[in-house]
Amino acid sequence: MSADLICFESACRTRYPITEVIYNCPRCGGLLEVTGPEPSESAAGLKRIWRERRMSNAPLDQSGVWRYREMLPFLPDPADVITLREGNTPLLDAPFAARYGGLQRLTFKHQGFNPTGSFKDNGMTCGATQARRLGMKRVACVSTGNTSASMAAYASAGGLQPIIFIPHGNISYGKLAQALEYGAKTFQVEANFDQILKLVRVLAEELGIYLLNSINPFRIEGQKTILVEMMDQLDWNPPDWIVVPGGNLGNVSAFGKALREMVQLGLISRIPRLAVIQAAGSAPFHEFMQHPSRDSFRPVEHPETLATAIKIGDPVSWPKAWQEVVASSGIVEKVTEQEIADAKAAVGLCGIGCEPASAATLAGIRKLTGAGAIEGTSNVVAVLTGNVLKDPDYIYKYHTGQLTGPEGTPLLGAFGNQPIVVCNDPQKIATMLV
Numbered sequence: 001m002s003a004d005l006i007c008f009e010s011a012c013r014t015r016y017p018i019t020e021v022i023y024n025c026p027r028c029g030g031l032l033e034v035t036g037p038e039p040s041e042s043a044a045g046l047k048r049i050w051r052e053r054r055m056s057n058a059p060l061d062q063s064g065v066w067r068y069r070e071m072l073p074f075l076p077d078p079a080d081v082i083t084l085r086e087g088n089t090p091l092l093d094a095p096f097a098a099r100y101g102g103l104q105r106l107t108f109k110h111q112g113f114n115p116t117g118s119f120k121d122n123g124m125t126c127g128a129t130q131a132r133r134l135g136m137k138r139v140a141c142v143s144t145g146n147t148s149a150s151m152a153a154y155a156s157a158g159g160l161q162p163i164i165f166i167p168h169g170n171i172s173y174g175k176l177a178q179a180l181e182y183g184a185k186t187f188q189v190e191a192n193f194d195q196i197l198k199l200v201r202v203l204a205e206e207l208g209i210y211l212l213n214s215i216n217p218f219r220i221e222g223q224k225t226i227l228v229e230m231m232d233q234l235d236w237n238p239p240d241w242i243v244v245p246g247g248n249l250g251n252v253s254a255f256g257k258a259l260r261e262m263v264q265l266g267l268i269s270r271i272p273r274l275a276v277i278q279a280a281g282s283a284p285f286h287e288f289m290q291h292p293s294r295d296s297f298r299p300v301e302h303p304e305t306l307a308t309a310i311k312i313g314d315p316v317s318w319p320k321a322w323q324e325v326v327a328s329s330g331i332v333e334k335v336t337e338q339e340i341a342d343a344k345a346a347v348g349l350c351g352i353g354c355e356p357a358s359a360a361t362l363a364g365i366r367k368l369t370g371a372g373a374i375e376g377t378s379n380v381v382a383v384l385t386g387n388v389l390k391d392p393d394y395i396y397k398y399h400t401g402q403l404t405g406p407e408g409t410p411l412l413g414a415f416g417n418q419p420i421v422v423c424n425d426p427q428k429i430a431t432m433l434v
């Protein structure tokens with residue numbers, strides 16, 4: 001069996017050559033996935049090889065994505081790989097967050113330790129590599145967020161030109177700043193997100209530009225390794241729950257695929273349950289999962305949340321996410337802006353920190369343990385998707401009591417930590433420190 005692109009829809013399952021430049025199934029419009037030959041090594045053999053590679057200085061072995069390349073069987077020539085040594089993110093024990101979340105113990109897998117500060121790097125190393133393998137010279141995406149930051153870095157690192165399209169007036173400065181610094185040609189278009197996506201598809205086709213939006217199946221392949229690395233770090237003992245925020249739903253799709261493949265290969269013995277947490281003002285998948293059926297998915301017209309990385313009304317990967325939540329006996333929950341803000345500060349008080357979207361995980365855990373859906377004795381790993389420095393404006397406002405929700409409602413900082421203005425007087429300051 002060779003590596004192929006295959007339509008995700010069970011009624012279609014048409015195969016296409018891995019080198020075809022397509023983003024949806026040309027026959028039925030379905031999502032695509034990557035499929036390839038199973039590794040010839042045994043599970044024990046793979047585990048040993050992957051451990052041994054941690055001692056190697058070879059770039060591919062040092063990458064926390066390509067170290068697990070037997071799980072990414074689509075690339076014939078390693079010379080095409082563009083790597084910034086992504087992955088290699090830690091598992092961190094967080095006792096304070098555990099108590100806050102109603103658990104005896106909680107572990108964070110912190111994807112914010114990646115080269116550009118989010119899990120997008122795990123996927124982008126594969127997407128950008130596929131672009132180079134296809135002989136593309138330019139890559140593009142529509143995003144104001146972590147996707148642009150990551151794509152810009154990987155394209156420039158690999159000698160490709162990054163091109164970013166953003167809606168006019170809707171900019172997240174921290175992340176856009178990264179994209180500009182990494183050399184992305186950036187177009188601000190007078191149109192909304194969906195219109196720009198159409199425009200970019202036309203341009204991509206005409207000019208031979210490779211698209212690296214969420215829908216790209218090679219990015220999903222790279223994101224699988226977040227869980228392979230997690231299981232490696234847990235000595236292949238799966239936790240009871242893995243908790244992840246949901247926006248476009250690519251990450252949960254990747255996690256589910258990784259878990260199924262790892263069970264298939266005998267790397268782990270069972271599939272942990274997936275919990276997907278959405279922001280209440282941007283929760284079409286939560287709504288859908290109340291009564292799921294093939295044609296009942298309704299996008300949210302005007303998604304609202306300060307957690308901009310999950311402010312997505314029409315997530316492209318919902319059919320895959322649906323399959324994976326069901327396959328893992330998972331659950332989908334939504335949380336308010338206030339719950340996200342306080343959970344984020346609680347992650348900060350562990351000395352860990354994350355961006356707002358990531359904190360939806362802890363807010364969701366607190367809600368789910370409160371409702372009895374997750375037991376307090378469960379073994380839980382929450383995936384923190386982005387770095388604390390992605391959104392400093394949010395943090396400063398939270399701690400100084402100036403944060404307001406999308407509708408202008410004040411968000412009270414339960415863990416607020418205001419700087420104190422003092423005069424240059426050691427005695428006065430000392431009295432404030434007793």
Ligand SMILES: *Cc1c(COP(=O)(O)O)cnc(C)c1O
Binds near residue numbers: 120
């Ligand atoms: C992209 C992103 C998400 C959402 O992930 P999806 O795969 O779109 O569900 C969550 N958090 C951060 C920090 C992100 O960058």
